[in-house]
């Protein structure tokens with residue numbers, strides 16, 4: 001695979017390499033990630049790779065690659081939402097289903113890209129799309145871009161390959177220091193410390209960023225126990241590691257991700273704090 005011109009991190013490159021090993025082409029891929037630009041970049045990469053005929057795909061230089069890169073390839077269809085409602089309509093999906101069975105023009109494959117899929121594909125439209133995924137036409141690739149794949153029906157997800165694109169994880173000072181206080185609170189004997197730490201959740205954006213830092217801190221506990229460098233704070237990771245086992249760390253990450261999902265669903269901050277402190281205490285103190 002040729003990654004030049006693309007700034008993918010090592011984890012993503014590995015994922016793509018293994019996905020395309022033995023030259024297999026998945027027929028439906030969900031690209032999820034908060035960083036729209038990065039998701040878009042991956043989408044472009046995948047369309048180029050699919051149409052390129054060079055040995056080391058995507059070569060980035062052939063006519064097929066260039067057209068894909070400029071989003072001007074006749075076999076790559078970017079679904080356009082309805083102007084007023086901003087959704088992909090059922091009629092549109094019908095057209096796409098029909099179109100998918102027609103042979104491609106220039107490439108050996110037809111590609112359909114849906115941006116903002118979790119918002120623009122209503123469940124009823126996802127259901128009609130599902131029929132297409134159940135018996136995918138030959139030589140078609142469907143790309144669904146979304147912030148969070150949990151917004152799509154499970155029946156759709158089970159027929160897709162999901163690739164998560166990590167955002168640029170440079171965190172703000174405020175989020176880092178708040179996350180550290182919360183992390184310390186999880187191992188403190190009294191629940192009070194944890195609850196008062198959560199009072200720092202004044203707005204959604206800060207709360208979400210703080211939780212993102214927390215997932216890294218919990219992962220750091222596992223990392224340092226295996227001799228890998230901590231990304232946030234080595235001293236803290238060692239301290240937490242004395243109380244938090246690997247199994248607990250993974251549960252803590254899971255609970256934190258669930259909480260981030262709740263932020264997306266507009267939960268209020270008090271409920272969020274109550275949920276998290278309850279989960280953290282249960283996991284660490286087995287209550």
Ligand SMILES: [Zn+2]
Pocket residue numbers: 051052053054058059060061062063064065066
């Ligand atoms: Zn090419």
